[in-house]
Amino acid sequence: MNCRIVPSICSYCGTGCGVLFLVVDGRLMGTLPMKTHPVNEGKLCIKGWNLHEYVNSFIRLKSPLLKKDGRFRKCTWEEAIGFTADRLRSIVREHGPDSVGVLVSAKMSNEENYLAQKFARVVIGTNNVDHCARL
Amino acid sequence: MTNSIAEIEDSRCIFVIGSNTTECHPLIARRIYRGKEKGAKLIVADPRKIQLGRFADIAVNHRLGSDVALLNGIMHVIVKNGWQAKEFIEKRTEGYEELERTVSEYTPQRVSAITGVDPGKIERIAELYALNRPASLLYAMGITQHSTGVDNVKSCCNLALLCGNLAVQGGGVNPLRGQNNVQGACDMGGLPNVFPGYQSVNDPGSNEKFSKAWGRKLSDRVGYTITEMVPAMEEGRLKALYVIGENPKLSDPDWKHLDAAIRRLDLLVVQELFLSETAQIADVVFPAASVAEREGTFTNSERRCMRFRKAVEPMGNALPDWEIIMKLSNAMGYPMSYESAKAVFNEMSALTPSYAGMSYERLGLDGLTWPCPEPSHPGTPYLYKERFLRVNGKAKFHGIAYLDPAELPDEEYPYFLTTGRMFAHYHTGTMTRVSPHLDAEQVGGYVEIHPADARDLNITEGDIVVLSSRRGRMEAPARLTHTVEPGVFFLPIHFGENPANVLTNPAFDPIAKIPEFKVSAVKAEKLREP
Amino acid sequence: MHDDVKNQVKEMLNQDVVDLFLAYRMMDGHPLPFAFSRENIEEVEDLVTGPARYPLEKLALEILKIHPEATLGILARECDQRALNVLSTWNQLEAGRVKTIRLSCCPSNLKEHSDCSYLEPHVSGSCKTELGFEFGAKTEDLEALAPERRFSRWMYEFEKCIKCYGCRNICPVCFCRECSLEHPDLIGTGPLPPEVPLFHLVRAVHMAGRCIDCGLCEDACPAEIPLRLLYGKVNEIVKEVFGYETGTSPGQSPFQVLGTEMMPEPL
Ligand code: SF4
Ligand code: SF4
Numbered sequence: 001m002n003c004r005i006v007p008s009i010c011s012y013c014g015t016g017c018g019v020l021f022l023v024v025d026g027r028l029m030g031t032l033p034m035k036t037h038p039v040n041e042g043k044l045c046i047k048g049w050n051l052h053e054y055v056n057s058f059i060r061l062k063s064p065l066l067k068k069d070g071r072f073r074k075c076t077w078e079e080a081i082g083f084t085a086d087r088l089r090s091i092v093r094e095h096g097p098d099s100v101g102v103l104v105s106a107k108m109s110n111e112e113n114y115l116a117q118k119f120a121r122v123v124i125g126t127n128n129v130d131h132c133a134r135l
Numbered sequence: 136m137t138n139s140i141a142e143i144e145d146s147r148c149i150f151v152i153g154s155n156t157t158e159c160h161p162l163i164a165r166r167i168y169r170g171k172e173k174g175a176k177l178i179v180a181d182p183r184k185i186q187l188g189r190f191a192d193i194a195v196n197h198r199l200g201s202d203v204a205l206l207n208g209i210m211h212v213i214v215k216n217g218w219q220a221k222e223f224i225e226k227r228t229e230g231y232e233e234l235e236r237t238v239s240e241y242t243p244q245r246v247s248a249i250t251g252v253d254p255g256k257i258e259r260i261a262e263l264y265a266l267n268r269p270a271s272l273l274y275a276m277g278i279t280q281h282s283t284g285v286d287n288v289k290s291c292c293n294l295a296l297l298c299g300n301l302a303v304q305g306g307g308v309n310p311l312r313g314q315n316n317v318q319g320a321c322d323m324g325g326l327p328n329v330f331p332g333y334q335s336v337n338d339p340g341s342n343e344k345f346s347k348a349w350g351r352k353l354s355d356r357v358g359y360t361i362t363e364m365v366p367a368m369e370e371g372r373l374k375a376l377y378v379i380g381e382n383p384k385l386s387d388p389d390w391k392h393l394d395a396a397i398r399r400l401d402l403l404v405v406q407e408l409f410l411s412e413t414a415q416i417a418d419v420v421f422p423a424a425s426v427a428e429r430e431g432t433f434t435n436s437e438r439r440c441m442r443f444r445k446a447v448e449p450m451g452n453a454l455p456d457w458e459i460i461m462k463l464s465n466a467m468g469y470p471m472s473y474e475s476a477k478a479v480f481n482e483m484s485a486l487t488p489s490y491a492g493m494s495y496e497r498l499g500l501d502g503l504t505w506p507c508p509e510p511s512h513p514g515t516p517y518l519y520k521e522r523f524l525r526v527n528g529k530a531k532f533h534g535i536a537y538l539d540p541a542e543l544p545d546e547e548y549p550y551f552l553t554t555g556r557m558f559a560h561y562h563t564g565t566m567t568r569v570s571p572h573l574d575a576e577q578v579g580g581y582v583e584i585h586p587a588d589a590r591d592l593n594i595t596e597g598d599i600v601v602l603s604s605r606r607g608r609m610e611a612p613a614r615l616t617h618t619v620e621p622g623v624f625f626l627p628i629h630f631g632e633n634p635a636n637v638l639t640n641p642a643f644d645p646i647a648k649i650p651e652f653k654v655s656a657v658k659a660e661k662l663r664e665p
Numbered sequence: 666m667h668d669d670v671k672n673q674v675k676e677m678l679n680q681d682v683v684d685l686f687l688a689y690r691m692m693d694g695h696p697l698p699f700a701f702s703r704e705n706i707e708e709v710e711d712l713v714t715g716p717a718r719y720p721l722e723k724l725a726l727e728i729l730k731i732h733p734e735a736t737l738g739i740l741a742r743e744c745d746q747r748a749l750n751v752l753s754t755w756n757q758l759e760a761g762r763v764k765t766i767r768l769s770c771c772p773s774n775l776k777e778h779s780d781c782s783y784l785e786p787h788v789s790g791s792c793k794t795e796l797g798f799e800f801g802a803k804t805e806d807l808e809a810l811a812p813e814r815r816f817s818r819w820m821y822e823f824e825k826c827i828k829c830y831g832c833r834n835i836c837p838v839c840f841c842r843e844c845s846l847e848h849p850d851l852i853g854t855g856p857l858p859p860e861v862p863l864f865h866l867v868r869a870v871h872m873a874g875r876c877i878d879c880g881l882c883e884d885a886c887p888a889e890i891p892l893r894l895l896y897g898k899v900n901e902i903v904k905e906v907f908g909y910e911t912g913t914s915p916g917q918s919p920f921q922v923l924g925t926e927m928m929p930e931p932l
């Protein structure tokens with residue numbers, strides 16, 4: 001029997017409330033507000049209180065998908081990454097790096113945003129990087 | 136935000152414009168409630184009758200898209216009465232004469248004709264805001280999502296500067312970020328013109344710095360913004376798009392146009408938690424790990440960088456976004472071998488001056504607010520204490536003339552349409568609609584209509600209404616409410632089966648490239664009873 | 666005092682009296698709830714008893730959902746103890762599933778004297794008195810107001826509600842599988858605030874004979890509503906009319922006073 005309470009940050013709005021995840025035997029059981037967090041001081045809105053629900057949603061994507069003849073089929077990471085890398089390489093070769101765009105996200109972490117724009121700028125070679133926060 | 140969230144409580148006056156705070160930023164609304172109960176004056180200006188308005192000392196419903204006029208009118212009254220902060224203006228700003236010239240034309244009577252707000256109320260707002268300092272001004276998408284978004288923001292800054300409400304504890308201009316890590320995405324260089332820390336791609340020094348750090352000569356040509364990517368896709372200049380954690384199909388203005396453009400791509404790669412509207416039309420989909428399944432940092436609206444920690448293993452074969460990007464990079468011949476998110480953070484903070492003093496150890500559970508330039512720096516709860524970000528350290532006033540929204544109602548499309556959020560859902564709904572408790576609060580889309588308009592259109596509660604604009608048409612059940620003014624409809628943005636952006640106007644702000652989601656013209660017709 | 670508690674916890678874990686012990690542990694300067702276990706007994710050295718309070722008994726119920734055979738230890742202040750009493754009264758907790766280490770307690774209308782403060786004291790702003798009810802107001806203060814003023818002040822408080830359900834979610838004695846607050850026929854969904862005053866009165870009525878005045882709801886309310894005062898009043902009525910005081914012992918049944926044998930369905 002294993003029970004852990006893991007501090008985290010609400011991933012919905014830009015307020016950034018401190019939450020605690022209740023984990024029992026590796027299962028995410030619930031969300032609590034962090035009482036002493038400087039932003040929310042032990043309170044949450046309805047979205048924060050239910051943060052664990054989308055994480056546990058059964059319709060989450062569980063496998064990489066490749067589209068063939070208009071239909072998705074499950075594939076391995078190697079296939080999905082290999083396919084994407086090949087296609088990107090040949091598009092860059094044929095049309096230049098500025099024919100590729102990367103949309104980063106306000107839902108990703110700082111680390112991930114950093115890597116995504118680094119990917120666009122270094123690996124692809126383009127500054128076509130933007131996010132949807134304008135929208 | 137130039138202030139911290141907690142500081143809002145200590146303001147003597149809180150002016151909320153274009154933000155439905157209790158629904159969209161509930162835990163910031165709490166600070167407004169507390170500020171109010173400590174004795175602050177509360178001013179609320181919003182085209183809709185929002186919850187916060189019930190507690191305001193003065194609440195006005197100005198006509199959609201008339202923010203600049205309203206703010207100029209308020210400044211007119213302040214200047215006329217000599218309430219401006221003369222010393223602050225003298226010492227820390229420039230361009231005041233230009234502002235004074237512009238606002239002198241915006242008499243309360245004239246502004247009233249544009250905004251529909253009673254002249255006496257404009258005078259009262261001016262008095263409350265100017266005479267209760269420090270005052271905090273809060274705004275959200277209601278200010279930015281306009282074809283005049285930048286003008287709106289500048290007008291907010293003008294007002295704050297005019298009264299010296301910037302660079303003080305409890306006083307400032309505070310944009311509330313709509314999404315969890317918008318601040319961080321921008322800080323990290325998720326923009327076409329800057330590297331992390333807002334270092335320009337076309338500044339030779341910055342470009343060299345990053346070229347050296349990353350071991351490749353980097354392009355100094357500014358890239359496309361998302362709004363520019365759409366025509367680039369249509370014209371075949373953009374061939375491949377890698378979309379991470381976004382659902383532009385539902386968040387972009389003018390859905391039909393975007394849909395057609397995306398279908399012209401040679402390659403669409405989508406990295407997501409769910410098979411979103413955008414993922415459905417992708418060639419490859421990467422399953423990403425959720426917030427509870429990985430570690431990293433987010434930076435909230437008050438610039439506070441905070442750690443989130445891994446609580447459970449990723450579902451199925453999903454992987455953290457940073458691991459996926461690493462895999463792809465390795466497959467493309469640029470090796471990346473970070474052991475953890477922390478290793479990425481360390482590389483990033485070494486290159487980003489405002490984050491340079493941060494480390495996972497220092498962040499702890501409270502986080503740190505940037506700028507935090509060195510390991511001994513305590514972080515910065517409010518900005519511009521000593522100087523502003525311009526070369527001479529002074530803030531600049533801008534005389535801003537009012538412009539109508541790009542589209543106004545006319546004979547054919549006689550109603551205003553505005554869009555926004557409701558309290559139980561978030562953005563395009565991909566995360567909230569699968570959450571049973573949130574779904575129960577609001578299962579599907581709806582359109583808010585004033586009962587007087589409903590009478591004219593012979594619509595009753597729950598009837599299915601067809602809305603159409605110059606861009607397209609959609610259906611939604613009617614919700615009769617006094618929240619909207621007569622002549623204005625409101626659509627929530629979360630529901631893919633009632634997509635608001637079929638109707639909205641892709642006209643965008645020339646500088647910020649933010650589309651005008653908040654104002655478009657539509658007509659309505661009853662389709663059938665429920 | 667801490668060492669005493671720590672030794673007791675170690676003993677309970679080592680001697681297999683409990684499988685897990687729920688208390689608090691400092692993490693980067695923050696007291697967070699923590700489940701101590703035999704495997705990591707050395708962690709007990711970091712155990713703290715406060716100052717923050719979380720609904721440990723509610724966490725215990727969650728764990729028991731997955732491990733119905735487990736025995737859990739809880740660091741119990743007076744309010745935790747009262748909550749446990751209510752939970753067993755309402756058949757939500759099997760006798761003996763939860764062992765406690767008692768701790769002296771916090772201020773409450775149910776207990777005048779206290780030697781620890783558990784939460785940051787709620788300070789009312791200068792205008793709170795004018796506009797709403799001050800935190801820490803007594804029910805007598807309520808009665809002193811003219812009915813219209815009382816009514817309008819409560820309306821002011823209720824209209825701030827952002828329907829986070831935090832008051833219910835954090836409440837150690839809210840355990841219903843189907844909550845009336847989410848019954849669409851009873852309380853409409855969609856706009857904010859939730860139907861005033863129905864939402865709050867429904868919850869208040871349901872707290873009759875249950876609320877143990879722990880104050881967690883008020884502490885979790887983002888709208889700064891003095892909920893404790895509201896539920897306190899309801900329970901005062903229950904006490905006056907039925908002579909029933911909540912949470913005082915695990916054996917009492919709120920239905921005894923009504924002369925019926927009915928009990929809610931067990932877990
Ligand atoms: S709990 Fe609510 S207010 Fe806090 S960050 Fe999450 S969505 Fe925003
Ligand atoms: S005070 Fe609030 S949280 Fe505590 S038992 Fe009563 S209703 Fe529940």
Ligand code: SF4
Nearest residue numbers: 826827829830832886
């Ligand atoms: S905690 Fe407060 S705001 Fe949240 S639902 Fe309860 S009364 Fe409303």
